[in-house]
Amino acid sequence: MTQQSLDTEAYHGTSHNAPAAAQPPHRHKGPVSITINVLDVNNHAPSFNQTDYNGIVKERTPAGVPFARVFATDLDDPESPNAHLSYTLVSQIPNRDNTLFFQINSNTGDISTTAEGERLLKAREGVVHSRGGDFRDSLKKKFDEYCTPTDDIPYELNPFYSCVQRAESRRLNPLEDPDFTLIVRVEDMGGESLNALNGNARVNIAVQENLWVQSNDPSALYRLVQKERELTFPFNVTEEGDILLTEELDREDKAMYILVVFAEDSHGNEVDPPLEVQVVVDDVNDNPPICEEELSSPIGDLMVHDADDINTPNALLSYSLVSQTPSSVFTIDGISGRIQAKQMLQRRDATEYHLTVRVNDPGFSTECKVLIKVIDINNELPIFEMNDYGSHNLSEDTAVGHTLLTLPHRVPHNRGQQDGVFAMETDDNGEGRLVVAKIDARNPEPLVKGLEYGAESSAVVSLAIIDVDEAPVFAMDILDVAVPEDTKEGATLLKINAKDPEGKEILFKMEGDTKGWLEIDPATGEIKIKNKAVLDRETVEAFHFTVVAFEKANPELSSEREVSVRLLDVNDNVPKLTENQAFICVKKPQPIVLTALDADADPFGAPFTFSLAQGKKSPNWDLSTVDGTSAKLTLKKSPSEDKTFLIPINIKDNAGMGITQKFEVRVCNCTELGYCFTKPDVHAGVLGMPTTVGILAGTVGFIALVLVIAFHRIKKDNQKKALQGETDAIL
Template identity: 45%
Template sequence: MRGAHLLHLTLLVSIVSVCYNMSHGETYNVANSMMTCKYKFQNKLFKMCVFLQIEARSADGETLDGPYSVVLQVVDVNNNPPVFSENQYSGRVREHSPAGVPFMQAFATDADDPNTLNAQLRFSIVNQIPNPGKVFYFGINPDNAEIFITEEGAEFLRARPTVRYSRGEVHGSPEVLKKKFEDYCIPRNNIPLENNPFYTCIERAERREVNLLQDPDYALIVRAEDLGGGAPNALSSTTRVNIAIIQNLWVRPGPITIRENLEEEYPMYLTTVRANDPTALYRLVQKERLSFPFTINQNGEIYVIAPLDREEKNMYTLVVMAEDEQGVELEKPMEIHVRVEDENDNPPVCDEAVFEVQENEPIGNPIGVLPAHDSDEEGTLNSFLDYTLLSQMPPKPFGKMFTINQDNGEIKVANKYFQRKEVPQYVLTFSVTDGVHTTECKAIIKVIDINNEIPVFEKKDYGTHSVPELAEVGTTLLTIKATDADDPGTGSSKVEYHITAGDPHNLFAIEVNEATGEGRVYIARPLDYELQNVFSLQIDARNPEPLIEGVEYNENATTFVVIQLVDVDELPEFEADTLNVNVPENITVGTIIMTAEAKDPEGKTIKFKMEGDEHNWLELDADSGELKTKAALDRETVEKISLTIIAYETEGDKQEAEMKVDIHLLDVNDNYPKLQKTQGFICIQDMTPLTLTAVDKDADPYGEPFTFSINRKSPNFEIKPLDGTSVQLILKKKPSSDLNATVPINIKDNAGMGITQKFDVRICNCTKLGYCYIEPGAHSWKLGMSGTIGILAGIFGFLILFLIILFYRIKKNGQQSAAAPEETKAMI
């Protein structure tokens, strides 16, 4: 290297992962041992790295050193801030909308490497204008920038006050506004409405074309931040989101209360519902099969048509439907609850009452509760009963052997010295009142022998009994019996059976046969071998009457039985039999919608399969039960996907279980309004406006009402709104002759999404039938004099040629006819 004044570094090899403008064998002059790069590397081009080989050569090309391998690793740096797709976004949301449901979305991108944090964006709301209470009415999904209203927003957001229109009323119509004004503000001093400043103010406000998105109710400052958000060196950008609050008339009235047996003129008005579409047709759907004394008219007014009876039904649920003329729902069904208020129109009613009292019954012991009830509303004064003992027959040995609690009707012993031989039974008369109605009730109290004997089981142990774990509830397992030597037919000898041990979950119960005294042990709840398979039951026999002092229950009044469950191969079990899932139609392909969770009672391995995916949009992981999208969903194709997910065993009997899953596709704003017709004509004579109608496949709030506008102020055309889907295209000036025109019309949906569409208009003179008339005029196919003479000469020449050919054929045929006889003679 000594003596070398100039070295040449030669790039021998350039290997990159993508094509790039670098040549092999390129030479660089290096005088200061530094090599600079004259290319601007971009990580989006160099996905991996650049491999170089470099050697040093003298001026005459001799290799002095090398070659050496150099690897240039291209690393992305965070040098690109997020960029929103729009400078401003506009959206609409109806008041009273549910919290957490997205109604619009912002979009932002980052030019950095998408596989690094440099392009991982996080969205947030920086500010809400106005926000006087420092409470955010809107929220944003930090991952996808979907904007929704919060719980506070659902409660407090309200639209600007406006006039409400009924069915058939045209928005902003002068006739309709006059009627509205007369309904609300009767003019004074006979001032004409046109001169009334209050009316003209309303008229201007209602008839002007106000773009609420240019004059929003709220403005949100939304920030997109890279590096996953929150990093001190993160890059960010902001955008403005304008939000208009749209009036929501489809609001459920509060609970309605009607007093039963109300004497009024029927039908009686209850309340009014109002759809957001003034053309809606209303109807009531009956949920119950009972009588349904309600009706609704086309103005949404609900009436009750007959008096109600609370004892027949105390609550009605009215389901109101708002539909168009084809029966398509314009609003979600609304439920209105009508409560029937109780009237004290039912007297107390007493059932048969027979009680027993032992001869030695202590004072204060309860005998029983008088069975009385009132059919009026429970928990009100109308059904609160007051009890009074009127008489006792016979009045022996004392006139007051019993007493009754005034509030709850409990009968107790008030004296002693009951003598069965003297008085075998008492008849008590009570007064029961609800404050308005009074009923007399009677009770029979039998005097019985003392309870000095205990029940005794026939067997002290009933052994072991086997039963399949899937045996039905109510299945009899065995019959037991205990007897009592006390006076037959009394509470002292009556036997009751109780399971006192071995059944912590109350899976078994005992039913007593009153005639035989036997107890039927049966299954009271479903059994499960995997939870518990052996039950050692202790059963005690008891009397309803207390034993006399000194007598106690012992082991003779107790028996035992063992219940052994037999294992059965059971079906797999889902956590739920049915499942409803709401999914936005624009959900990313590959997103997990839900996870089916099931288990096998015996612990066997289970797998999953799916039925019902008619559009082949979904896929189910057979092992995990994860249900994902594998194609784009489209609510306009189908609103609900009904699936059957099957869990099945992979071994043994391969038992199966099913779960029904309904996936409801939530509408997103993925369709813009389109004109139904793109051309038309206007007659010059009357200049009748054209009616333009647009349709949008999206549902509320992404559909109608639409906003129509002409992009540039047109000197010849203007538009006038008719309703939420139609406008009139008006020709402002009458042209001097027929002409064709193309009008660019911008149509936006309720959320502000739309495009400019062309409408072709022919302006023409019309016939009496109303169609364009085309006047005859000069035609390009007409010829001059010379052309006409040429055509005639050609025709004349053709005729002469035709006659010459004809004469020649006639002459030739004559010569052939003359020669024919001579030829015949020669042949003979």
């Protein structure tokens, strides 16, 4: 048994020798070795190596980049979970918007900024001095800029200077006046147990202005580039990291610049991550107000633009009226620039007003010219000179736009209604009758409130419509016909519809039928295909002619319309070979290309189907298709002597219509130029048996014909003499 508590930090594993006693008759020799392992329990809390830590962070330090670190230890067994430490951030002071600017790595204790901290951390305003310079010199220079120094009082004895000096001294020691205080906690057992032990510490953080670029490597060289692709880049960086302005800036051209600073060694290698710097250009009053509308403007807000920052007093404008002609009837709001009329405007008094407006900002003044036009409104009644303008005659063929009567009405600036003035009526026979038309002088725009039209704004006109004999009128303006080309003779092509406005009898005639295919019924206007006329699309695809309709009693009154006829294709043609004979040289046989044409259009034309008429393969010839209109005829076996072949070839069009045609091929010996020839020693002076028989038969036939004619003449003369003898006997 143990006599005191064990500590695993003092006894990790202990061996002891103990004597052994046994009851007789059993005996043991020597001591027995016993090993006792002391197991660790979590009885030590972790502790930081400091109670207070200090850290300095610059503005816009990238999130996640450590700038401080805390460290803690635990006396428990480092191999057990009891010594597994975890760091957490308990609180941030101050934390006004409940936004954490800092974070801590739970495993390493590294402290860095959050994304919000990178964006929002700002340093207190203070004295800025160049890196490597004397703080006291910078402080004196800044004090001289803002205060009036006294020659007989040293800086150190000036109470204002001492106050500023003490404040700036605290800025150099974060413990005296930190910007933020963080409470950090460390827990053992990985911070995952409710029984974990913990320790706490403070971290005091001061935020410094990032007015110059400074690397952790004192030998770093700095290079400045622009993030945006701009034509001008008015910045430079010194060897110490000071960013300098090389030329004057203009906020109206560019309000912000984004710079990227690289810290590199002498070999061009980066020693620190690139730093992004945003330069915001403050506005100064360097732009005068500009009038956007110099010539004319409606009554309302005056459009004036100032290029200075609208969020500064530099763009605060004030307005005043300098002059107005022909009279002073307008006012202007000094803040908004809104122009208003002080009284009701009358267009009879003035149609235009010219105003001069002065626009001021804190440093500039501009005059704007404003033209105000008075627009007419419907505020006066029109009045006719008479209420009845009498009776008038009007022919029914009066041209559009003809002035029959002028109806004046007195109104200073109003136009009367001009459409729907006359109401004209005719009966079915075209007879005119008296029409009474009431004329109202109205404006499409409503009258102003309080005015209404009365009897003085209306007048009556009586019109008598006189009938006029007019030419016949066709029912349709466009006459187009499409018929198949195989339409039979006597078939009706179309019937012309026309009538006379006065109901008189009309007749029809046709002009321009150059093919002579058509005829028209003069009474009915029915157009038919003539007898024996054959329409052929392959001859003419479309043709035109004119139909004339005229009064029977007065043919001079006529109207005409052009008729367009389009012939539709039918399959009335078969494919035909363009050539019907050819020859092949025996020594150098070449295939013959057969080409066919079909006068019909698609789908009754190509592609064609070529085949040998026998319907089976030929021992001497082979026929294969080349394209839609051609085929290739090939000699498979050469004859022993010159020979002429008549080959039947069947050609069908795309619709399957076709005929069999004979194609003559002479197979022969050829000259060097590739033409057939006959040897002189074989055929010279020798006639074959068929030729000899033909010559003899022709000669015999000719002799027989001469004898028949001679006997016929003799017989005719004898008959004539006998008839003459009989006549003489009667007399």
